[in-house]
Amino acid sequence: MKNMRVRRLIAVWTAKIVSTVCRLSGRQGVTLAGRIALKIDPRILADLSSMVREKIFVVCGTNGKTTTNNLLCSAIESEGKKLVCNHTGSNMLAGVAAAFVLAAGNNGKLDADYACIEIDEASTLRIFPHFKPDYMVLTNLFRDQLDRYGEIDITMDILDRAMKMAPEMTVIVNGDDALAAYLAMKSGNPYRTYGISEQVFKEQGGHEIREGRFCKNCGARLEYEFYHYSQIGKYRCPKCDFARPEIDFDASHIDMSKGLSFEVEGRRIEADYRGFYNIYNILAAYSAVRTAGLPLDKFADVLRTFNPQNGRMEQFVISGTHIVLNLAKNPAGFNQNISAVMEDEKPKDIIIVINDNAQDGTDISWLWDVDFDRFAQEDIRSITVSGIRCQDMRLRMKYVDISSEMIADVKSAIEARIRDGCGNLYVLVNYTALFSTRNILLGLQKGGKP
Amino acid sequence: MKITIGHLYPDLLNLYGDRGNIQCMKKRCEWRGIEAEVREFQLTDPIDFANLDIVLLGGGSDREQMLVCERLKTIQKDFRGYVEDNGVVIAVCGGYQLLGHYYDTDNGRIEGLSLVDLYTEQGSPRLISNIVIENELFDYPIVGFENHGGRTYIGDNQPLGKVKFGYGNNGTDGMEGVLYKNIVGTYLHGPLLPKNPHVCDYLIGSALKRKYGKAELAPLDDSQELEANRYIVERFC
Known part of the structure; x- marks a missing residue:
């Protein structure tokens, strides 16, 4: 009994240290902390949840x-x-x-x-x-x-x-x-x-x-x-x-x-x-x-x-440009995102960031199940494609006759549209691009001009 | 000039961005001034193969494939006539499996169309990967993504290509897909055609040749397509 309590204590402390160290070094580290805690004490989730x-x-x-x-x-x-x-x-x-x-x-x-x-x-x-x-x-x-x-x-x-x-x-x-x-x-x-x-x-x-x-x-x-x-x-x-x-x-x-x-x-x-x-x-x-x-x-x-503050319609203002960051990781979500963007009738620039890391799904064929043709509107001033699979995204736009600019590096893409855009920018990202893009936006917001 | 593309059962067989294959064929015709009509057939619609130039049979879940296979029995004869008359078919994933005699799954046998002498057996694990294949017939490699539990055996038929990266038909014999008359069967989605404009033009060209006796496809600027193709080749090979 006492032994089990000690195990749990060690698991909790270790996880907290791991999480803190990761955070200080700018990584998320939550999953790692959980994995280590379960390794030390496999019953920890059952015990704590009870x-x-x-x-x-x-x-x-x-x-x-x-x-x-x-x-x-x-x-x-x-x-x-x-x-x-x-x-x-x-x-x-x-x-x-x-x-x-x-x-x-x-x-x-x-x-x-x-x-x-x-x-x-x-x-x-x-x-x-x-x-x-x-x-x-x-x-x-x-x-x-x-x-x-x-x-x-x-x-x-x-x-x-x-x-x-x-x-x-x-x-x-x-x-x-x-x-x-x-x-x-x-x-x-x-x-x-x-x-x-x-x-x-x-x-x-x-x-x-x-x-x-x-x-x-x-x-x-x-x-x-x-x-x-x-x-x-x-x-x-x-x-x-x-x-x-x-x-x-x-x-x-x-x-x-x-x-x-x-x-x-x-x-x-x-x-x-x-x-x-x-x-x-x-x-x-x-x-x-x-x-x-x-x-x-x-x-x-x-x-x-309620401010989601996690890349779900999260808002930023950088050098006078109003920026909305939103996660879109599957066709249904992306179509709803497009609807939400179109609800804003002001002129806008759009950046789409597509990665294919394990957590995103390495198969990105779903891009073709999204109704991107709805972006063929006058109030969409520009479309920039970015991220690991920006080439696929550029092709996707080409086949609905919408031209896009490809800037693979996300930070460069954001900086370019802050510099020459219309001041109203939507950044639509899939899962693994979310954390890094959000950090870029937070950094730019804090650090002032790009 | 005009071609008519028949999309079979898009409500059921539409898993891996198959819409992209339709969109790609349509655009690459239109950009050349060739009219392209897409006709969608639902499960109970009669199909007049005589009026079709390209047939697309896409991928669906095993469950949905089972629903389709019941229906296919009733059109098997007409479909076979179309194929033997050099009708162009592009069959992807589940659609590819349905070209053959059968697909044996853990939940029973899915009877196929027997249009091509091939068969499929369920295996484990699923074969999931980016994939690159090569065929001398084409100037560029063919790239895509595969995700299939079935292992397909094509016997003496010609494959669509040799596997350079990924698994292919069954993960063992180094072959991917099948070419039979004007049928292209393959596990590659991604979707298949946008990053492989050479395959798309091969299908369009075959359809035009059959219909008009000749096919002169005006060149298009494929730099973006080929760049996307090259990216996959260089990343994985």
Whole structure:
């Protein structure tokens, strides 16, 4: 017993030292700290998570995990609760372990009321043996990093098994996504749904890539009353009884003319963000808070002060140029990003940074599933392609007859557009480009002129 | 001049940026003043092969391939007639496997079209990699990305190329893809055609030759395409 406590102490201390050293040398180091802690004490995640006094939330789904989870954290924290959260988005086993270990005190104990943890879908089966969450938010399922995860069917199979490992976990699911909803409905777990029952967009993008057009239950082609984007919308199967479930938390009166605004359960929710998809992120966090029976008195304040600060629509001002940095790592996410950029009607320059490191997915064929032709607009003043696979990105633009300038080095690309751009710059990056690009922007912002 | 491209079952077979192959063929025709019409066929649509010049059969998940394979049985005869009449086919990933007699998976056999004398068996692990292949027929290497569980055996058929980097048909015999009449079957996506304009023009040229008896493709400025191609070759070979 005593031996085990000593192990845990050593694991916590070592992880903290590793994390600090990494941070001082300008690296993230969270994953490394977690990996080392688990090596020293394989039970550390199980032990620390069992010390959470109230509930454990996990957030899964292809897109929107980090924003939803951070919103959920802020909402719970605003009520004066203490919590554990993997804010950095390190969401595999080591990253999740690190979140708990680095939150623990030097006595090796955790002082937390709640835990809000985003989890990479494929990692659920490795993490759930350590703890069984009370709630899982499931945002959506899109094609993402096919080389790592394989097809969506494989991800769905993994999530199905994960839900069965935690049969008492309540699933809070996006009912507008036929794939996610199907999983929750057939899991046998208790579930609550959120969604948008009114049609928001008149135009229904005809060629957008849509997943799961065919009923997972019987194989018939699903019928849609309307789409919100990708396969997200109001659907039913014409053959079997599978259909969009009753929506418990239904957003209505959607207004995107000034930021985002909608009503749910008679409450008006307003946020000064862009991007239709953020309605889902806010709605998911809202539904999680409500499902857990937590108070919502300060939710409006939370939204007002919420600044993602992690490359999700993060804003910078450098030498008079207004810059928005946003992560876009798969077709559905990128298409939503393009919509968000187009909501800004001012002239703008765009930089697209594409890497193909292991964490990005080494297969970048998904670029061709993104509707880049929508960038053929007058208010787009220039497009610059950058990053490891800038050549592929340049070709992608060429084949929709849009010319782009290629500057492989990200810093040079940003500096060039600050120097000669129109003062309104969007930087869209995929996963591994996010951290480095953000550091470049922070550096330029701090250091003044490029 | 005009060519008609038939895209088979884009709702089901659209996994690895196959839209890019369509877009590439379309643009490279248009840039030369050749009209290119793309016709999409859904699972229950009748297909009039007589009016098609290029057929694209893309990749899908095993589950979706199973749905398609049921339907393929009903068009097998027409498809075969088109192929034997030198109709141009570009089949990628799952579509490539469907060209053969069968694909044996852990969940049973997926019957193929038997258009080419080849077969596929599921293996482990999946073969996932950037890939570079070479064929004397083409002036430049062919580059792409592969991600397949199936191991394909093409017997005495001609491959699309010899593997310089990556796995190819089955990871053992050093061959990738298949060339049979005017069929190109391959595991390469990425998508295949944009970084391999020589392969794209080979398909367009074959289609024009079949339809009009001759094919004079005006040269295009392919410097960006070939630069992207060379980048992959130099990085991995």
